[in-house]
Amino acid sequence: MCLQMLEPRVTPTLPRAVARGRARDRKEALRALTLGAARRRGSAGKSEPTVPRRPGLSAVMEEVEAEEPQEFSHRQPLRTLVSPQRLKAAVHYTVGCLCQEVTLDKQVNFSKQTIAAISEVTFRQCENFAKDLEMFARHAKRSTVTTEDVKLLARRNNSLLKYITEKNEEIAQLNLKRKAKKKRKPEDESRSSRESMAEELDGAEELQSES
């Protein structure tokens, strides 16, 4: 089986950033996704160059300075389209960061072709995952993909399924805590003290019901 090597369209600056692991560069690289799309929307007449001369971080930083960052909400349908090449580059960067962590943990290096191959495989598998998720949601007569669909996607390996269900519970609990925090913040202190008293009462009631 021979993998088609996709030569990553990233300049040497990206691997250096991977080695240094600067979060700032990652943020800029990903922000470029939204900004590049916004810029393209603004200048619809111009054609995008197929191969930019230096698609490195300097180009990304120019875009960052030129425009303001967009608000991102994952609940709304995305109206801006981003080219697959930019997404592949972003995936490649993220895969590089993850492989860097593995290298630090196991003291085994990854060749550049391996990282490119993993990111290519991830990108292609993403297509299958997305189509499956959409089909699962449509089968359940929904238009929103939920965690049940993701759990169904993870059914092939038992330990994977177990891990994903555990993660799901963790995420649900985290979100509940966050919601509880948000509700408490704007309220008065007296209200929050009343709530804590109510919780104590509930706790007392539970103890009474148990005994």
Next chain:
Amino acid sequence: MAHLWCSHGIPRPLDSPSHLHLTNYHQPFSSQAIPDAPICRHHLELVSRLLHLHFRDCKTKVSGDALQLMAEFLRIFVLEAAVRGVWQAQAEDLDVVEVDQLEKVLPQLLLDF
């Protein structure tokens, strides 16, 4: 029998039949050893864009929890690919993971996911 092979340090011939090294079956998911990273906002955006790129229907949305779970799923996918590649390289007594090692672990990885 595969367990016995794995516990030996003897390097296997590279042109052996494409059996996969069954190092993973007796262990839970390998990438759980890597410490958990907090889910980054930029990763969520990337995952969202990746999914929406391949949705046929534009009206399909992804809930927030499902997005976080998919981000974790893809993270595990990449980590599994990397760690299994490392195991393969260690089994062959190499200190660099090349594409050859990745090719050997890829079929089982795709079947598991």
